[in-house]
Amino acid sequence: MAAARSDTASRRLWKFHGGLHLAENKAQSVTQPLRPAALPKRLILPLQQHIGESAQPLVQVGQRVLKGEMLARPQGYISAPIHAPSSGVVAAIGELPVPHPSGLEGLCIVIETDGEDRWGRLPDAIEAFEKCAPEVLRERVRSAGVVGLGGAAFPSSVKLNPGPDHPIHTLILNGAECEPYITCDQMLMREQPERVVSGAHVLLHALGADRCLIGVEDNKPEAIQALKRAVAAAGVASLEVVAVPTLYPSGGEKQLIQILTGEEVPRHGIPAQIGYVCHNVGTAAAIADAVLQGTPLVSRIVTVTGEGVREAQNLEVLIGTPISELIAECGGYTPEVSRLILGGPMMGFALHTDQVPITKAANCVFAASLREAPAPDPAAPCIRCGECARVCPANLLPQQLYWYARAKDLDKVQDYSLFDCIECGCCSYVCPSHIPLVQYYRFAKAESWAREQERSKSDHARQRHQARLQRLERLEKERKARLRRRKEDLDKAPSTERSSEQTKQAAIRAAIERAKAKKAAQPVQPRNVDTLTPEQREQIANVEARRRGGDRRADTAGREE
C-alpha cells in the first residue's frame, strides 16, 4: 500500500470537482483466484450488446456453429459483430428478455451448446503488429467484436479511428474501477497483467500515440504492483502505471483524464479532441487477444458479489451465460438477497429477473441484501442544502436541475447544463431528502430528446407545407397570367384572324416538321430547359434540394413520416 501511495507523490496528479469516498466493499470478491465459469447448456446472445446499430444475424435456426464463428455481422460504422461463445446448434432466434433497465425484450440468438467447446477457424494471429498498418489492426478489432468492457460497450474500433484532425499523443488505460464492489478489472490486472500490457502496445501502435498512462486507484496495490512488473518485463519506456487517489468517480473517462493530465475534455466533446484516447483495461486485454491470437470477444471477467450470493468471486464467463446459472455456480442466493443489480451500487441498474444473459457490457452481478441496497426512503422536499452541488463531478447544480426537471421546464434544465450530467449518482447518494435525483435527470433527458425529435419532425412538415403553399400560389399566378394572355390574344384576334386557311395549315405543317427534326436531333433531352429564366432555374434547384433533403430526413426519421 505504502509503495503505491508514494508513487502518487512522484507524478503530479490533479483533482476533479466533488466526488465521494465510498465504502469499497471489494475485498469479499477477491479472495478466490480467477477461474472460468462452467459451460452453460444454453447461451443467449442479444444482437444489441453495444452502442450503435444492432448486429444482423448470419445464421439460421438449426445451424451448427463452432466457437468463435461470427453469428451476426455489424450493421453500419458504429456497430459490432457477435460471435459464438461455444460450439453448438442455433436453437432459436427471437425476442427474449435482455439486461436493460426498461425490462423490455430484444432480439437474441440462442445456442444449444454441445459441450465440446470446439473452436472454429480463427483469423491468423498478427504477431508482428508493429509492421501492420493501423487500418488492419482496426479492422481486426472490429471483426473480433471488441467493445468497451468498462460498461459503456462502445465499439472499440471506432475509438481507434479518431481521424486525421485529431492526432493522438496519449493513450489512457482505465483501471481505476472506482465503483464499489466491482473487482473484475482488479482481478484481470492482478492475474493477467501481461494481457493488459500487450493490449497497450497494440493500441499505442494502432493510434500512433507516444505514451500510455495506466490509471489505477490506489486501493488496488497488488494490481499496481503486478502491472508494474509486467511493464518492466516488457521493457517499454512509453508505458507508465499511475496510482490515482481513491475517489468515486475517478474511473469516469473525463475524470480520469483530468486526474492524470489536468486537462478537461471539452463539453459535449470527446477525448480525441485534446489528443487522448481512453480504453478500459479489460478492453485492452480483449484487443490483445484479437490481434495477437485472433480470438474474438466471446468471454469476459464478471464479478459476482453481494450478501445475496453465497460465494462472491470473479469468473471468466462466456458471453450469453444466463445470470441465474452464474449465481448457481457461486453457491446460489442467500436468504438475504433483495435486489439484483447489473453493475455496481452507484450506476448499475436493477434487473427484474435473473433469466437474462451476461452481455459484453456486464462487469458485475451484484446480488444485494437489504442492508447493502436499502429500500428507498420516501422522498422529502428539496431544501436546497447544496450537498449535491458540492459532490457533483461535473460541477452542476443538481438542486436547480431537480427543480426544473420536476416542473418539466425543458429549456431551463438545459440552461443548467442537464446534458453534462454523467449520472454517477453522487447527488442522490448524499441527498438528505432522499430524492432520486438521477431518475429525474434521466427522465428530463429522455423528454428533451423526444421533444427534439418532435421539433425536427414538425420543422420538416412545416417546410413542406410552406413549399406547397408557395407552389400553389405560383401555379395560380401562372394560370392567371396565361388566361390574361389568352384573353389579350382573343381581344386582338378579330383583326388578325382574317388570314386564310392555307397559311394556317402551312404554319401547322412547318411546326410539325420542326418538331420532328428536333426530335431526331436530340432524342431524350429534357425539354424547355435551355430557355429557362434564372428564376425558374433557381426554383428547380430549390425543388431538387428539398426533395433530396426530404429523402434524407425521411430516412433518419423512420417510418412515421
Add this chain to the structure above:
Amino acid sequence: MEFPAVSSPHSALPNRVSSVMLRVILALIPGALAMTWYFGWGVVINMALATVVAVASEALLLRLRGRPVTATLSDLSAVVTALLFALAVPPLLPWWLTVLGIGFAIVVAKQLYGGLGYNPFNPAMAGYVLLLISYPVEMTAWIPPIILNEHVLTLSETLRVIFTGTLPAGLTWDALSMATPLDAMRTNLDLGHLISEIRESPLWGDFGGRGWEWVGNWYFLGGIWLIYKRVISWHIPGAMLGALLLLAMIFHLLDPETHPFGLFHLFSGGAMLGAFFIATDPVSAATTPRGKLIYGASIGALVFIIRTWGGYPDAVAFAVLLMNMAAPTIDYYTQPRVFGETETRND
C-alpha cells in the same frame, strides 16, 4: 427469481432533513441561553409558545392539504422557524402577537406556498415583518438586559405580563421597557447628539449594547459550529457581515460622530442571528457559491442602508426578504463553470 426494479444509485448516506434541522437547533442553544440569561423568562415562554403554535398550525395545514402529518412534522423545520421567530421578537411580546406572527409564518408564508422547500420567503422573517409593520409599538418595546435592569421579573410575573398584560404592582411600561441599542442610537442621532455623547450612557458595552453584544457572541459561536459541521457554508454569513462591516467602517471613517463604528453594527440587533441562522436558510437563499456571496453581501449592504437611512431601527428581516426575491435570478446568472466548459455562458 423476480426482483424489484429501482433506479440507481442503490445506496445512500443515512442523513436526513431532520438531522440538518436538529443541528441548527443545537447551534441556537448557546445564543438562546444567553438571551434567556440577559432578558429573562420571556424568551423561554416565547420559544415554547411559538413552537407549540408552529407545530399545531403546521399539523392543521398538512391535514387540510392531505399531506402526511407526522412524517412531515418530524423534519423539525417548523420548530426551527418557531425558535428563530421567538428569538427575534421582544421578550415580553403579548401572547396573541406571537400566535399571530408565527401562525402567519407557518400558514401563509410556508404552507400556502407548498410547505418546506417551496417557500420563496423566509417564513420566520415574513411573520416578524408582518408584526413589525402592523404593531410597531409592541414590536419595539424591549426590556433592558439583566445587568441594567432594576426590576427583574419572576417567571410567574412574566407569564402574567405576556398572557394578561398586567404588570406587577408598582411597575409601569415606561419603567420596565427600554429601547434597544440600535433604537437608542438612532433616536439620539436623530436628535442631533454626537456618538461620543451617546456612548456615555451605561447602556453601552465594548461593541454594541451591554448584554446584547454577548448574545451576538454566542450566536457567532453557534454559527461557526454550523460551518464546521458543514450545515451551512461560510459564504453567506461571511459576505453579509463583511459587507456590513466594510460599509460601516467607511462611513465611520468619513464621519465618526454620526456613524457608529463597524463592530457596533455587527454586535447589535439581528446581525449575528441573521447572518448565521436566517440568511442561510437554504430554501429561500441563493445556492451557487458565487451567488451566495452576492446574496450575503447584498443583505449586509441593505442592512446598513436601512439602519442608517431607512425608517426602521433594525433591518435584517427586510434585507433578507428583499434578497429572497432576488435569489432565483442570482442563481441563474452565477452558475459555476461546468466540467469542460471553456467560454462563459449567459452573455
